[in-house]
Amino acid sequence: MASKRGALIVLEGVDRAGKTTQCNKLVQALIERGRPAEMMRFPDRSTTIGQLISAYLQKKSDLEDHTVHLLFSANRWELVPVMKKKLEQGITLVVDRYAFSGVAFTSAKPGFSLDWCMKPDEGLPKPDLVMFLQLNPAEAALRGQFGTERYETSAFQKAVHERFEQLMKDSSVNWKVIDASQNIEGVHNDIRTHSLNVFNEAQNTPLGELWR
Ligand code: ADP
Ligand code: 2DT
Numbered sequence: 001m002a003s004k005r006g007a008l009i010v011l012e013g014v015d016r017a018g019k020t021t022q023c024n025k026l027v028q029a030l031i032e033r034g035r036p037a038e039m040m041r042f043p044d045r046s047t048t049i050g051q052l053i054s055a056y057l058q059k060k061s062d063l064e065d066h067t068v069h070l071l072f073s074a075n076r077w078e079l080v081p082v083m084k085k086k087l088e089q090g091i092t093l094v095v096d097r098y099a100f101s102g103v104a105f106t107s108a109k110p111g112f113s114l115d116w117c118m119k120p121d122e123g124l125p126k127p128d129l130v131m132f133l134q135l136n137p138a139e140a141a142l143r144g145q146f147g148t149e150r151y152e153t154s155a156f157q158k159a160v161h162e163r164f165e166q167l168m169k170d171s172s173v174n175w176k177v178i179d180a181s182q183n184i185e186g187v188h189n190d191i192r193t194h195s196l197n198v199f200n201e202a203q204n205t206p207l208g209e210l211w212r
Helices: 019-032 048-057 065-077 080-088 099-107 114-121 137-142 154-167 184-204
Strands: 008-013 037-041 092-096 129-134 175-179
Touching (some): 008 019, 008 099, 008 184, 019 092, 065 099, 065 114, 099 114, 129 184
Parallel strands (some): 008 092, 008 129
């Protein structure tokens, strides 16, 4: 019998919601429970495409809005063979941002529909679980100032949040909303529970295709 695949678990949420903190903790908790797990993040700034994106985010370069959207998507597609291989090997992937950030951020710009923004990511490996770390702007502000990268302003983040709300209406995706205003351990407990709950189903169903 073929060995069981890993689960694809995504964390999404606004700036400073705790995504990176929680991805690391979840990977650690899964490994401690004997489940091989690795963290990934998008954008992956280490590739050639990722470096173009990174320069854009750091405002060292300007890119046309459609172009950068397609680069973010291409950055996911270029990692798909690696992702599939790891999942097939039974490794669970815990991913910090995915196509949902792609759609939420670009569609927060004027003139971009959700539909247009979703197209390039159609058919990506479908997450078994997407957790949205919900945090209001006042609480996020208590965790520090905005950085200096592109998109790090309260007006833009508010528009992004609204687009995430739209995306979460899509019942074809297994969304769970997490109260990210709890302390780090409290958030982790919720995230770990949801993650452990998806393992059975993930192991017994083939990897799906996103938005198809
Ligand atoms: P994100 O990846 O969503 O931007 P981070 O994990 O980098 O968020 O966390 C942003 C900041 O908030 C960090 O300084 C982190 O230590 C802090 N932080 C994360 N989770 C919590 C929490 N539940 N309560 C208070 N501070 C937190
Ligand atoms: P961090 O590296 O700090 O997460 O910031 N973004 C991300 C997009 O606009 N499109 C995407 O497809 C993805 C994955 C969100 C990365 C910034 O890039 C934005 C914040």
